[in-house]
Amino acid sequence: MKLTASEIAKITDGKIIGGGSEIITGANGLNEASKEDISFLSNMKYLSDAINTRAGILFVSEDCDISVFQNRAIIKVKNPQYAYGIILSVIDKEKIESYKPQIFDGSYISDKAQIGQAVYVGSGVAIEDGACIGDSSRIFANVYIGRNVKIGKNCIIYPNVVIRENVLIGDRVIIQPGVVIGGDGFGFATVGGKNQKIPQIGRVEIGDDVEIGANTTIDRATTDATRIGKGTKIDNLVMIAHNVQIGENCIIVAQAGISGSTKIGNNVIIGGQTGIVGHLKIGDNVMIASQAGISGDIKDGQKIGGNPMSELNHSIRVRALIRKLPEIYQDFKNLKNKINSKEE
Helix, strand or coil: CCEEHHHHHHHCCCEEECCCCCEECEECCCCCCCCCEEEECCCHHHHHHHHHCCCCEEEEECCCCHHHCCCCEEEEECCHHHHHHHHHHHHHHHHHHCCCCEECCCCEECCCCEECCCCEECCCCEECCCCEECCCCEECCCCEECCCCEECCCCEECCCCEECCCCEECCCCEECCCCEEEECCCCEEEECCEEEECCCCCEEEECCCCEECCCCEEECCCCCEEEECCCCEECCCCEECCCCEECCCCEECCCCEECCCCEECCCCEECCCCEECCCCEECCCCEECCCCEECCCECCCCEEECCCCEEHHHHHHHHHHHHCHHHHHHHHHHHHHHHHHHHC
């Protein structure tokens, strides 16, 4: 990246103060930035760091008092972190586009597969019969793509991803290293004291603009499909079981586990290390706090936490009381002893 301050202000719909010709080639945190970097201030507790930063340009909010910044180019924007993210996107796009379209020696592509235009295929990739890769997608080293997998346009699939047969992936999907999509669901029937496997013959369907974090697993359905709605963002080490249905624009944080056949609405936030049992219905716009244990349906708009689950504010009060249990118990013992001594 090589942009002037004026160009950055135009890209981010910002107002530049005290500069315009500075050349910026990178982005970094307040303490790490150099004069060729842009940084941002969105939390005033970091004001001292912002005053002392070496960054060539600083994003600040529109209502920020800039009198404390001397001899520095400032760009005022509605949301400094969001504006900073726009610049990071420019840098990231340049990084991805540096991988020019090519198919490396040592990759295997079936003659029955279809590869779109301007596709990058790294070394050690295997693409099976009937697979279809959309235009401008990038598939990095050692990725396995099974039979009849359909991958949309402008997708990024990082190394060591496994995508098994009959998976459907939309456009602009980002899949981080080590993800497994379409592994068998955990389906068994216990007969005569033995666990008999129930074949998992369904598929996985992933919508446009989904991002899937490293080492996450999304199981194929027993029949029909496990579905992830468009715009949903999934963190690292998340487990999504067979036949789960996840709506649009959800956020699922690391180490969450969602059991089979649960249905999750749109715009749901699921905190880290949350466990959700199977066959539940979770409504739209639900917020679930970290480490919650979800064992029942949740209506639209509810905020839930704790294990066992309860309304979030109630869960917070319960946890606060738990910390005081030793003192409460001692008070109870003292009171009991007083009552006993009076009775004697």
